[in-house]
Amino acid sequence: MVETRWIRRIGPGVATLGTLALVAATTLGASGRSWSPPPCAGPPIAPSAADRADATAWYREDPILLAGALDGIRVTLGLAEQDRPRSMDLDAEAFAAGPFGDTVLVGTDDGRLSRLALVDLRAGCAWPIATSRDVIRRATIDPDGRTVYEFRVDRTTRSDLGVWQRALSGRGAPTKVLDALEPDTRFGRTFITAFTWSLDGGLLAVRSCGEVACRVRVLDPATGRHRVLADPGLGDLVGLTGDRIIVRGACRGLPCPVVSVPLRGGTRVVLDRAAGLATMTTLVDGTARVVLETGPGGRSLRASSLDGRATEPVGTAPDGRRLVPSDGRGGALALPPGWIAFGVEGRLPLDGAGFTRVRDLTGGRTVDLAEVPR
């Protein structure tokens, strides 16, 4: 692992330039209007989970193509109440993660160096977080807003270098929290490794997916211990709580089974054998729900407790939209507990929050994202 703590080593003045370079150097074949956030003042701040209730941030990732080949990643991001989202054109190997309150973590790799920055959408600025000569493939911030977790691969061999954590503040050296995954022919080579926090924020799921099947390591950051779910019959993650993980079957498309797996042993429950898109949320009373598309045409919605014992219909998606899944496929948004979102094809729209509809599972009302009471 090759590490550069450039914020500390080269000082805040150069760090500012680095922040600008993050975007300026990576405006690829785009409209030329890529947003270059100015540097934020002071140390980086990501709101803790307790301070995220009023957050309205959202983002979406899209490829920038040049003659049919990937030339960059455009991250469109904004706040629900803002009409005009902003776009950041990044390198071809780039990602966004979050939102963490009204901040979004952005990573980009120019082929020589990976950079992480935390974008504060409300303040309209960004903090440089880290650089690495290894490739930072994905990253996330813990619910306390203090620690960054990164998954890295070797720049030359693309071999797995494990999961690392670092303080958001930049203090201290990064430390490895999960070793590289051992190769397993049942899963094939790893296509993507991604992070998901449990709804209560106590566990971090690290899923490493082959072409269709995924291995999930569930890390307890408090103890450093982790459990492994390695079943080639299981695929992508829907979400998790402190005691159950919700995963899909190893499918290449939809419909696909949604399965509830107890983390500490016990009987798996198939929540739906042929579900469409799915998401998870916590109701205001603290209970978790899986919401999924089901039934003929896959357009009926059903909410289910994680053990599958309690289910109830929650209508259909409005206006031909589809459920926005919670697995971070190309975008995410901040929502209060108990709310689910709908977008065209299950995606957040490029042109702002006004086109995203959201529904309160408890009250059943459906409104525009900007109208959600915070």
Add this chain to the structure above:
Amino acid sequence: MSRAGVSWRAFGSWLLAISLLMGAPGVAAAHGPDPVLGGALFGQDQRVGFRWRSGSVPPPDIANAIRAAAADANASRASRAATFAFDAGGSSLIGYGAEATCGVNGIACFDRTAAPASFTMWLREEGRSFDWGKLKWCQMYDVPPNGCYDAETVALDELGHVEGLGHHVNFSDDSDYLDAVVQTFSRTKPRVGWDMHSFGRCDVATLQREYDVPTSSTLISTCLDLDTGLTLKPSATSVTFGKTISLTATLKIIDRDAYDRLGGNWLSQRVVKLQRRAAGSTTWSTIATMAHTGAAGTYAASTTVTASFEYRAVYSTPSGEGLNGDTSPTVKVTMSGCGTSICPQSQPTSER
């Protein structure tokens, strides 16, 4: 009975994989028809028009590969599965690049939750970064490099899913990889199977089971293992010497739930032989290959009665189809007298 019959249908491929890991008895270890995905099937021979998704139109080389894959599917389905055709007004959308309903992994995906009205399909963009490296589509290169994926093969795999096929379960050594294009792991150039441009026999097997075959003459996939039923009926059971009788055989697939739409199907244009033996003999002799009458699953032959004989029809297990042979019940035709003819001095007691 199909070795891959009920249990494969009842469980999704994911559950099958779990069962395999657990060593569950009664589940095929590997190699059978592709599992069936959940959701509704398309109609038999339904023409499904697709078009490019606005804003996500594939580059020309990839678009050509997808069109070719649609033609591959149509040409190799050997069933009444839906057909695919590019149609500017089609309701099914195929996109390239931006991800809509795909998960985070994989090189392509589909969504058939809206079947039979429509489907969607996506291919990832050339150059997409995965943990292992960058995606290369062979069609994007004048000289496709090793490690590239063939877009036509991958699109055909996706169209198989759209039809309702789950991933084929291979033998542990993957020696049967070429039996299906609908595979869990797509192969890259130059591994065997990287450029399959037709459905494999185990893809076809499930398509036939789920959608039926176009005609009673269509060959049944060798990935199936279906029992057949053969009957034989003489035009008369008692005739005088020298009379000619006709014997009619019918051949069909046994009607079992596990055979889905193939159960009870007539089988035409197969080789059905007529055998006879003298009463009391244990030796059968083939006296004719019964001709297909033109009626589905019906075969006929005529013979002149010179003695009392037992007859049966025989359909031998073919090497090129997934059918098990059958032998009809024996029918006896008695020579009741000489009638107006002159009886021979001695009647044969056995076949010569």
